Amino acid sequence: MPVDFISTATPASALATGNPLSRPSSPFARPLQVGFYGLGGLGSLIARNIALSAPAGAPTLIIYNRTASKTERLVVEVEGKARAAESVAQLVQECDVVITNLANDKVVTGVYDEFVRVLTETPAAAPKIFVETSTNYPTLAPILAARISTVKNTHFITAQVFGAPPAAAAxxxxxxxxxxxxxxxxxxxxxxxxAGRKILDLGEDLTKGKASPSTGGSRTQREFPILLLIPSKRQSNAAFP
Incomplete structure (x- = not known):
């Protein structure tokens, strides 16, 4: 895949490897268990591609959706390369990474409140990463981060998605x-x-990583100062530190 734009601030060593986001060392003796919550038009495509691209030996993607038929449909579509969680608690407790792709701010807030409840009742013994990919307002991200940080061993990042369903499918x-x-x-x-071709890293300020619903789909790559390219090869699903 050709590179459209790379910041001159990107280190030469990163350009040589094509992957500035190097994998950190990890205390885990196993690959990451990834979970996905929200199988709408975009979420189902992202989850499908993650499931189908899992390297040999990686844990099966765990998926959850309030409408169980969508979960069952995706399990069939990926020929068993994903399995359904029976509850939110199971999803949160079994996964190292939970990716969410939900309808709106109200739904997102309710789901993260549920995550906090589960982790308060059953604290995590190892780090967990929560990845919010829904299209919502920038002001919501710090609120979610503050809520999830009330329980130990949690990390929150935003991952705004740019691209229509055809791009997600591909x-x-x-x-x-x-x-x-x-x-x-x-x-x-x-x-x-x-699930994608490029990563843009906007630092640690969560509000910068989220476009508002009115502008998110129209923003382009050239509006961002730094492009961090992940090469197009199969993920190894390395564990998180």
Missing amino acids: ADLIFVLAGPNNAKKAIAHVLVPA
Whole structure:
């Protein structure tokens, strides 16, 4: 895949490898268990591509949707390369990474409140990364981060998605990440190249990683100062530090 734009601030070593988001060392002795919540028009395509692109030996993607028929349909579509969680609690407790793609701010807020409830009742023994990919207002991200941080061993990042459903179907999306560095490094290799072609890193300010619903779909790559390219090869699903 050709590179459209790379900042001159990108280190030469990163340009040589094509992957500035290097994989951090990890205390886990196993690959990441990834989960996905929200199987709407875009979410189902992203989840499908992550499931189908999982490397040999990687844990099966765990998926959840309030409408169970959508979950069952996707499990059949990917020929068993995903499995359904029976509850939100199961999804949160079994996964190292939980990716959400939901309808609107109200739904997102309710779901993250549920995550907090589950983790308060059953605290996580190992780090968990929550990745919010829904289209919502920039002001929501810090609120979600504050709520999820009330429980230990949690990390929150935003991953705004740029691209219509046809791009999602072709794994041609652009993901704009914001949040803690190590969490971004881990999730970047889950998302690209499995579900997208490029990662844009906007630092740790969560509000920068989220476009408002009125502008998100129209913003282009050239409006962002730094492009971090993940090469188009199969993800290894490395564990998070």
